[in-house]
Amino acid sequence: MDFSSPRPDQPGNGWSLSEKLFAVLMVGTVLGILALLHFRKPDRPAAERASRDAKQLDKVAAYLTRVETAVSPDSSGKMLQGGATVSAAGDAGTIAVRPSDEELRALQAAHPSGEQHSLRHPDGGSVARPESPPAAAATGPAARPPAPGRDTPLPDADSLSVFVPAKIGLAYQAGGRDAWPSWPDANQRNITGTAGVESLAAAFDLVDSSRARALTAALFRKGIAISFGDAADFAGEMSGSVAFFQSDPSQPAGQGRPVKPPEIKFNPAFLHEDPRVLAAALVHEATHFQQFLDGSLQHEHAWHSDHECDAWWNEAAFWDEARTQVGPIDTPLEQQFELGYRATLRGEAALKTLLTAIQ
């Protein structure tokens, strides 16, 4: 067989002009289709970005559903203040501590977008802050004496009754299931004593209107006494404490009701502290009550550091909400909460390291 190329002058073997034109047209058409297909391909980086955005949205959604605390359904009356959603799950319900539609509508009405400006957030984001205090702040009871180290008077109790959620920040650490099923509910806000009752009530309401409301709901449900202690309560190694949660560690969880009712006492040295600051301390101690309630505090193998870490973490999560509404962070206690908050922004490891260093 002859595989050599035909000579152009050989009749019948060469392409005519029309055949050549047809071939060029065909090649051009194929190239054109390929080019079209290429340019119609989805933009890969854009698709990846979209996928990543979708993952971020999923994470936010997961976060919103993760921030929840198991509560028994019969306490839901208190927990439902503000219209938070409750869903029954076996013998315990879950309360999502995200703002309800009702809360959001009320907040939008109180703070239209034009009234807000952004502050720099230590983590690089921005936090919304009302330009002026809520209208209720203009009226109300007379101002209390200024707190030590603070020039501005304390805000009125009315102005403290609701938080303006600045942003979705640190997630609260929720407790487990109630380990005291036989402990009857009291369903009362049990702020006792003679000193600082108003400040503690304001602090309680602040926590109750924050994303940490599951903590105050638990305190309400069991009627845990909250008061300012006296000097004897804060003698010795407790003298440096802002507050403490007291329970009987010898009684295992779940045996009827606590023989010695747990309580939270605040150091009278902080009697004149801003209720927002007292509220942060209340979140810390209420987290310990949450640990008592789910039995983890009494667990003999429980690592104390984890309890403290969770209490500091929740305190930081609350401070994340409160810090922009406190004003200048200048009192030692405010600076302490700010330090804990900033360590928490670096994560669990950094917070535990800080706690290790200062304990």
Add this chain to the structure above:
Amino acid sequence: MRRRILPLACAAALLWTAVSPARASAAARTYAGTRPMLRLTFAYPDGWRLAEDEGRLEPYHAVRLLGPRNAAGTYTAYIALTGRPAEEPDGTPRTTGRIMAKYRRALPDGAEVVSQRVYPMAGTLAEELVVSYLLPPMHRHGATAAASTPVTTRTILLVRGDVLYELEQSADSREAAPAAAAFDQLLASLVIP
């Protein structure tokens, strides 16, 4: 026969000592981590208490060395080594630059940068930041003397393989020398696989 068994037993015991998981021998003053994100080996001074930790809220493995308490009783010198994934859950790389920037944003107000540098370490580039700041009085249980404390903290970040390592040493600035020397000793002996 017994003469041969004894050396063999000793050799086996030594071998077991070498390969047993995450052990820190005070006598040898060495640490050999076996946790996936903390396969480090280093030497540290006698007298420092060692504690391992694992993240509950986020993935990390850490080992902390606790040194002397300061004279004021407000701060314990420490060296903390933490290993965490070099990628965020969404796949974003945790570069030393990004993490250091996040760390700097989280520093207390008024913190002063003493020094910052980038240098080769363990076959990669490490980013180091030394800061000093005033720790406010920390009101806590057992704190009979709440007082401000000047603190100096040295932080080194490096990524090796799929792990971001954070090496940190901190102490009361007035009594920082022993902790700094301990950290230098640790870094000189540090082996990151």
